[in-house]
Amino acid sequence: MDSANAISLHELARRLGAAISEAAICDVWVTAETSDLRCSGGHCYMELIQKDPQSGATVARLRAAIWASRFGSLNTEFRMATGTPLASDIKIMARVTASYHPVYGLSLVINDINPDYTMGDLLRRRREILQRLTEEGVADMNRQLEWPVPVQRIAVISAAGAAGYGDFINQLYHNSRRLRFHTELFSAVLQGPKAPASIIEALDRIAPRIDNFDCVVIIRGGGATSDLASFDDYDLAANVAQFPLPIIVGVGHERDITVLDYVANMRVKTPTAAAEWLIGQGNAQLQRLQQLGAELFRNISDRLGGNRRQLAYIEGQLAPLVRGRMARELQRLDNLGSLLPDISDGILQLHRRKLDSLGQLIEALSPEATLRRGYTITRLDGRALTSPDELAKGLVISTTFARGTAESVIN
Numbered sequence: 001m002d003s004a005n006a007i008s009l010h011e012l013a014r015r016l017g018a019a020i021s022e023a024a025i026c027d028v029w030v031t032a033e034t035s036d037l038r039c040s041g042g043h044c045y046m047e048l049i050q051k052d053p054q055s056g057a058t059v060a061r062l063r064a065a066i067w068a069s070r071f072g073s074l075n076t077e078f079r080m081a082t083g084t085p086l087a088s089d090i091k092i093m094a095r096v097t098a099s100y101h102p103v104y105g106l107s108l109v110i111n112d113i114n115p116d117y118t119m120g121d122l123l124r125r126r127r128e129i130l131q132r133l134t135e136e137g138v139a140d141m142n143r144q145l146e147w148p149v150p151v152q153r154i155a156v157i158s159a160a161g162a163a164g165y166g167d168f169i170n171q172l173y174h175n176s177r178r179l180r181f182h183t184e185l186f187s188a189v190l191q192g193p194k195a196p197a198s199i200i201e202a203l204d205r206i207a208p209r210i211d212n213f214d215c216v217v218i219i220r221g222g223g224a225t226s227d228l229a230s231f232d233d234y235d236l237a238a239n240v241a242q243f244p245l246p247i248i249v250g251v252g253h254e255r256d257i258t259v260l261d262y263v264a265n266m267r268v269k270t271p272t273a274a275a276e277w278l279i280g281q282g283n284a285q286l287q288r289l290q291q292l293g294a295e296l297f298r299n300i301s302d303r304l305g306g307n308r309r310q311l312a313y314i315e316g317q318l319a320p321l322v323r324g325r326m327a328r329e330l331q332r333l334d335n336l337g338s339l340l341p342d343i344s345d346g347i348l349q350l351h352r353r354k355l356d357s358l359g360q361l362i363e364a365l366s367p368e369a370t371l372r373r374g375y376t377i378t379r380l381d382g383r384a385l386t387s388p389d390e391l392a393k394g395l396v397i398s399t400t401f402a403r404g405t406a407e408s409v410i411n
Helices: 009-022 067-081 113-135 163-173 196-212 225-231 234-241 259-263 271-364 367-372
Strands: 028-040 045-053 058-065 091-101 106-115 153-158 182-188 215-219 247-250 376-381 396-401 404-409
Touching: 045 067, 045 271, 058 271, 067 106, 067 113, 091 113, 106 113, 113 234, 113 259, 153 163, 163 182, 163 215, 163 271, 182 196, 196 215, 196 225, 196 234, 215 367, 225 259, 234 259, 247 376, 367 396
Parallel strands: 058 106, 153 182, 153 215, 215 247
Antiparallel strands: 028 045, 028 091, 045 058, 091 106, 376 396, 396 404
């Protein structure tokens, strides 16, 4: 091949550019997934890719750009429609024009984006997450938890110093009924791609201390709706769904609903609304206690009134019974009193006869009576002798008679 017949690379690039221009590849609607999106100088640069639905391998890739003259309005419209700004890893339908640059090669210029296509994809992803959670049997676990009574100890997941957190605390602690609450902040990132992992980490810090809290509140306030995509995350939704305490989600959006709203026990619009809901629960319990107190007072009053009537009836019935019983007892005492003299005289005479008999017996058995019957008492040194064996020659003994005493010497 003669080099004279060869063309330069620049000439090849020019011819490719001309061919693309002549083909009039402009204002063509294409569907693709964004990748490596970045902004610089007001322009937005990205890659558009297509993946094989089975293997996930990339089968097509082209550079694309949105010039500054269109990027601001396109991004705003897209964010208002979808709740999220243009970012990597989302599917879009874009109206593009192909261009070829001798140095930078083939690229696409994005002139318009249809947000409805992206919304459909976001809803599809959301449905897939919810379906997966349902198939795993965890989607309704947090929503089915019973609320403790009362709800006073609250673990708050929010960004430290965030306006939404301040609004929540101010509303909660300055309630008109002066209900008392205890809150503890577990700081986390609530916006951007780091939000799911940060919220999960905060839940992990609360988990070992669940006995110290009645519920968890996840709040953010004043953030852009574009950051709602952070709450359409499977891992975050799975952690919230399976958390053992009831969770309230108030991430500052009114129109759109995220996966987190579906799996949390309670969804409110704003941090202030979360505080109002908790205050409402406290008011309801306080009213219930007041009703119970009034009901208890009525029951006690009714019971006391019934007891008073019963006591009055018993008192009316008791007086005649007592008077009759007392009269019978008094008559019995009178009867006993009339019998007492006769009974006491008989007892005294009986005891007197017994004493007389005893006196006679004692008199008959006395030593003097024995001596009068002719008996004597022989003593040696004052001791009565009972046997002749106690005597010895030369001893002096005394003999007592009924009338007198005589001494003798033993020979």
